[in-house]
Amino acid sequence: MKNITVESLVQRFKLTVLAGENKLQKVIVQPRVHRPGLEFVGHFDFFPTERVQILGRKEITYLHKLSHEERKLRIGNIVHYHPPCFIVTAGEEDLTYLIHHCTEQGIPLLATQKPEVTSEFIPKLDAFLIKALANETSIHGVCMNVSGIGILIRGNSGVGKSETAHTLIRRGHRLVADDLVVLKRLSHQTILGTHDGKTKEFLALRSIGLLNVVRLYGRKAFQDETRIALDIHLTKWEKDALYNDLEQELSEVDYLGVNIPSIQIQLQPGRDVAGLIEAAANNWYLKEQGYSAAEEFMSRIEAEAAKE
Template sequence: MKKITVENLVKRFSLKVLAGEDQLQKPITQSRVHRPGLEFVGHFDFFPTERVQILGKKEVNYLHKLSHEERKIRIGNIVHYHPPCFIVTAGEEGLTYLRHHCIEEKIPLLVTRTVETTSEFIPKVDAYLVKELAPEIAIHGVCLNVSGMGILLRGNSGVGKSETAHTLIGRGHRLVADDIVVLKKLSPQTILGTHDKKTKEFLALRSIGLLNVVRMYGRKAFQEETRIALDILLTKWEKDALNNELEQEPQFTEYMGVKIPSIEIQLQPGRDVAGLIEAAANNWYLRQQGYSAAEEFLSRIEADFADQELK
């Protein structure tokens, strides 16, 4: 199971540490946070104890209104479960009692420094945790964002993946990763493509060497990550192997249980592979909008036949 630490959270969101400075290496293994409102009033049937606990104005104001003894009981009931940490989004004023409990139970107590509501803060933390804790694999290939869509280019070594990526960058599209592509499963329907940090911004071209696309072509040539929409396999040209149907049967490649639409493009000298990839990306987009060129063409044929029969 993947995990990050409380310290990662502190650095990512510039949180202030009020207690548990020596406990920041505690692991976080759950990708959603929790607001313990029901737990403060005594309902623990579905308390997700392994999640980061967020205390907003509602929770803090409720605690402030309790008597000393009642507050001690309510907070004690929760810290007893030792969640990874508490994050307070309502400021640190009047939190001496909570700090005391966290020190006693060795639980990090953190406070946001930025001025934002709890409802604004929670989605940011959730998104960060989902991404960081997502199951991931690394594959050999190239990942690009073409016309706003994530594209995976795969194929045998030397087939021309990086050269094709370079051409696409020259046409205004963006590199995400070359050689090693890290795929993260964010949901049962979503695969995110990114780099492995070491190869960030680099593109390796045979006979040329290693290029830094940002240094050469500017920030617009690179993107940190992209949602994978299409998987394209580049293969060597085989005579008579390509078909010319009006519309190809849907093919898919599966990554961590998520099916990604897949097509094969054969390479031949003089063939505009980058243009074909652009066409594939734009055609995929139109299909998502419910449009099919083949269906429109056939409807025209049927309409023409109907007109001929009426004459």
């Protein structure tokens, strides 16, 4: 199971540490946060104790209105479960009672540097945790964003993946990763493609060497990550292996339990592979919108036949 530390949240969101400075190495294993509500009135049947707990203006205002003894009871019931940390988004004023409880129980108490809208802060924190805790794997290939569509380009070493990526970049599309692509499973239907940090912005071309695509072509040539929608496998040309079917059936490739549509493109001198990838990406998008060129073509044929 992947995990990150509370300290990672402090650094990423520039949080102020109000208590538990020596407990920032506590691990977080759940990718979503929780905003306690029912727990303050004594209902703990479904309390997600392993999640980061968020205290917004509503929660802090409620606690402020309680008597000293009742507040001590309500907070004590929650800290008893030792969640990874508390984050206060409503400012740092009058939090002495929270600081006391968290210090006593060894739980980090954090606060945003300025009051934040809790409903806006939670999605940002959730997105960070989902990516940081996602299961991941690495594959050999190239990842591109073509017309807004994330594409994996695979094939044997030397088949021309990076050269094809370079042509796509020259046509206005964006590199995400070359050679080593990191795949992260964000949900049961979402795979995110990104780089490993070391290869960020770099593209390796045989006979040329290493290129920094941002320095060569500007910021528009690179994208940090993309959702993978299509897998393209570049293979050597096989005579009589291509067919002129009206519509090719897509196969699927499994990445971390998520099936990604996959097609094979055979290479031969003179074939515009980058253009074929552009066509494949745009055609995939149209199919996702419910359009099929083959179906429209057949409907025209049937309409013509009906006239005759």
